[in-house]
Amino acid sequence: MFSEVRQAILPLALRTIKRRGDLERAGLLIESLAKHWRDSKPFELLIVSPARDADLLRTSLPSFPKISVSVRPESDFFSPLSGFYFMTGWYRQQIVKLHVPVKLGFKGYLTLDSDVCCVGDFDARTFVQDGRGLSRWEPKRHHEWWRNVTDVVGTTYDANGHGLSVTPNLLHADLAGQALQHLRHGMWGSLLPLMSWKVRRPAGVPWTEYSLYTSVAELKGNLFDYHVEWNTCYAADVHLFSEQSCVWGADDFERLVKLPNGSDPGGKFIIVQSHARIPLERVREYCLSFAG
Helix, strand or coil: CCCCCCEEEEEECCCCCCCCHHHHHHHHHHHHHHHHHHHCCCCEEEEEEEEHHHHHHHHHCCCCEEEEEEEEEECCCCCCHHHHCCHHHHHHHHHHHHHHHHHHHEHHHHHHHHCEEEEEEECCCCCCCEEEEEECCCEEHHHCHHHHHHHCCCCCCCCCEEECCCCEEEEHHHHHHHHHCCCCHHHHCCCHHHHHHHHHHHCCCCCCHHHHHHHHHEEEEEEHECCHHHHHHCCCCCCCCCCCCCCCCCCHHCCCHHCCCCCCCCCCCECCCHHHHHHHHHHHHHHHHCCC
């Protein structure tokens, strides 16, 4: 099911007030990937943005021989009358992460955000074990969307269960397509049903891309054909994500930067929360300090 992972998708909409910051963070992500990618073939990063941002991204992002970056507008994948454009930004990013890899025929792929950085060496086989992906998991009881999504998909809630966690993560386009097909409603596709569930739960989160993906695969019985079981991933030597090295606020940052350069980050990717308002140059020094 997973033979290799050398593709990633990054939905990116530049916010009016913070356009330069969004660009710089995306540039740092690309630089960090270039530092740690250890394969003979380039790593492929697809950025999907609103049409208004595409040209600026193409001309402003850094270029590295080991990282093949392509920028495509959302309009390449969604028609002008699509319900996609009636969704808010967070939900649009979720749909991009499921829909676009299916349209382009991806296999295994990483999902990324602009506040993610790569801090550990990896290649196309790092996250593959016996044909299955080493993904990132979380207990379902941690988020209410796991209970809510059972209504959307038509399953039952298991408070002791585990599902694929939030970005960054590792998905497969076979299961992404399966999730969208399960929700398809005639000529309206899968977006109208998803929008209707959001209207029904205006104060909550009725679904996320990962809860849809996980829940449909559980219903179909093929989740573990593609993904290594959660308990094995928790205990594995290789971790896609490191909670211990993430920066969620200024206090976290001041503590973590005191660690010696080259310290093991505990995983291949981390998050440095943009809301922490740490100067990007300091973020860059921190993220690129890990030896891999």
